[in-house]
Amino acid sequence: MLEHGGNLRDAAKRFGRDDWVDLSTGINPRWYPAPQVAGNAWHRLPEPDPALLTAAEAFYGASQMLPVAGTQAAIQALPRLRAPSRVAVSAPSYAEHAHHWAGHGHTMTLTPYDELPAAVAQHDVLVVVNPNNPTGAVVPAVQLLEWADQLAARGGWLVVDEAFGDTAQENSVAAHTARPGLIVLRSVGKFFGLAGIRLGFVAAHEDLLRDLADLLGPWTISGPAQQIAHAALSDKAWQAATRAELHANGERLRALLAAHGVQSSGTPLFQWWAEAQPEAFWQHMAQRGIWVRLFTQAARGIRLGLPPDEAGWQRLHAALNEWSKR
Template sequence: MLEHGGNLRDAAKRFGREDWVDLSTGINPHWYPAPVVANNAWHRLPEPDPALTAAAQAFYGAPQMLPVAGTQAAIQALPRLRTPSRVAVSAPSYAEHAHHWAGHGHAMTLTPYADLAAAVAHHDVVVVVNPNNPTGDVVPAAQLLQWAGDLAARGGWLVVDEAFGDTAAGNSVAAHTAQPGLIVLRSVGKFFGLAGIRLGFVAAHAGLLRDLADLLGPWTISGPAQQIAVAALSDQAWQAATRKQLHASGERLRALLAAHGIQSCGTPLFQWWAEPQPEAFWQHMAERGIWVRLFTQAARGIRLGLPPDEAGWQRLQAALTEWSKQ
């Protein structure tokens, strides 16, 4: 199993403390206030609720969507829907994509973002995380649609993981997924801060969604999760206020890092940089109760999410000050 952020039990066990500021994920620390769900949500088998699909299609602007148990479920399943193919996965990016395409008989290559355009001509499937996790790199929507058309013309796929796309909805290609060969993944875990309900969506043409639903089987989304997500996806006032707040917090984080000599890039939900001493920085922060995401392979660097409160911001600033004085 690959390593991910959010593993606070591991942090507590390793460093012997419980007072963590968890910056190891890009999840909104101010999650959507989940409503009380109907009592029968805990009792009934969770048959698919059309209201959930309708709310998702309206929020993401997609013509057709399939709810899944987090985008992770789709990432694991999609490689099983194709015969062995030549697959290019953007790198560095969310490691689960490459892991599962390589594990199901496909010829998988890790492809730097600068080389993705050339890779389209020589692969059957191209996977792009957009905006990218962890670097925040963005491929313009017009470019993605051109690649999708080129791949679809020979039976290929363009898979676009937009899990962090809710703060920059203008660059989404979800609206174009009625065409064959374009598959978009979306998540309520990041922007809405609801990672615990394990819910995401796949936008694609109807035939692929039917095949994916058959593969995943029945009752994939719990009843409580469905009810909570309908409320979150429909709450336009909360969404607008949250986008404004996240953009301000993201800029505050970027400026704080810059004030300590760190030139970072990212999204409103996280910042990343190629740290020359990533292990030492990670150790320094952990010893001060700040859990950050360490990258040591395809991208040697550090990713920081947003502190949850003013006390967390102050602890981060103090730790950065100590680091910059070393």
Template sequence: MLEHGGNLRAASIRFNRPLADWLDLSTGLNPTWYPAPQLADNAWHRLPETDPELVRAASAFYGAPRMLAVAGTQAAIQALPQLRAPSRVVVAAPSYAEHAHHWSRHGHSMREVEYDALDAALPDCDVLVLCNPNNPTGATVAPERLLDWAAQLGRRGGWLVVDEAFGDTAPHLSVAAHSDSPGLIVLRSVGKFFGLAGVRMGFVGAHAPLLSQLADLLGPWTVSGPAQQVSTAALGDAAWQEAMRARLASEGTRLRTLLAANGIASSGTDLFQWWPEAQPEAFWQHMAERGIWVRLFPKAARGIRLGLPLDEEGWWRLALALEEWNRGSR
């Protein structure tokens, strides 16, 4: 199993610090989660057939013609490679590691290609997979370019898989509105912007035949009834969404400014920042010793990703730790 952010229990054991004493910045999730509504009395009793209202809410929020609810985008990431015969697959790199991991496990010829080389790689692949915005770097690709790639791949029976899990703060980048076209598959997540990773809710936008194949592979009752109720409320709450986008834009600027004040040139989204740290293990250790859990990338893309603190105490702790690192490492 690959390592991911949010593994706070492991941090607690390794550094002998109680869970409550940690500032967890390792996931890039919105620290101000959507307030879950009161559940219907039968939420825990009924078999969780998909509620049409959930699908309508998702299609409206993401602007997609049709969507399939799945147990987080992870479920789709694991399943999609099983729906194709062995293919030539390119996964943009660096990126969310689960994509490359699963495309390499089902007989496909998979290679990872840097974002600026994707155009050149397109003629020699059947499937192209990328995150937009990218996790962890925040790199983006213009929608017009993505749609051109999707059209080229679609004409020869290929796929463009666009993971927009972190796309809710940048809706202008989304190609979900075009996901009815053969060759384009769009993944969306309720976990990041809404801060509801625990409900395990995601959506896939694609043309109807592919969604039908994916639904058959995943089987019935993949998304719990409580998760459907909470997600339907979140996706339909336009006032909360508007206010939260404004808040995250402000806090994202605050994080970039704080890092820059400590000599760190970062990139990212309104939810997280990333930079190619020269001493990533040392930085990670420095932060962990102060009860701040950040995401370490120790391999090819050597760097650090961190998200937003929840409150002013968290901002103070982060600022102090960064100042101490800046004084000690430079």
């Protein structure tokens, strides 16, 4: 199983603390205040709720979507819906895509972002994380739609993972997924900070959604998760306030790093940079109770999410001061 952020039990086991500031995930630390759910949501088998789909399609701008148990469920299932294919996965990016496309008879190639245009003509499937996790790189929507058309003309797919796209909806291609061959993944966990309910959505042509639903089977989304997500996706006031807050805090994080000599890139939810000594930085932060995401493979660097409160900001500031003066 691949390593991911949010593994605070591992952090505590290794470093022996219980006062962690978790900056390892890029998840909004100020999550949507989940409402009380109806009592029978814990009792009844979770029928699909049409109101949830209506709210999701309105929020994401898509004409048809399928709820899934987090985008991870779709990432694992999509490679099983195609015959063996030539697959290019943007790199560096969320490692689960490459991990699963490397199986099921496919030929998978990790492709740097600047080589993606050439990869379209040489592959059957192109997987792009947009904005990218961990670097924050963005491919313009107009470019993605051109690639989607080229791939679809020969029966191919463009899979766009927009899990971190909720703070920049203008670059989403979810509204165009009624066309065959364009598949968009969206997450309730990141922007809404509700990773614990395990809910995401796939936007795609109705035929692909039907095949994906058949593969995943019944009752994939719990009743409580459906009710909480419906409230979050419908709450426009909270969404607008949260976007403004995240943009401000994302800029604060970028500026804080720059003040300590770190030139980073990212999104309003995280910052990333190619740290020259990533293991030493990770160790330095962990010893001060700050858990960051260490990357040591194709992209050697560090990703930081947003602190949850002012005390967390001050701890990060102090730790960065010590690092820059070492």
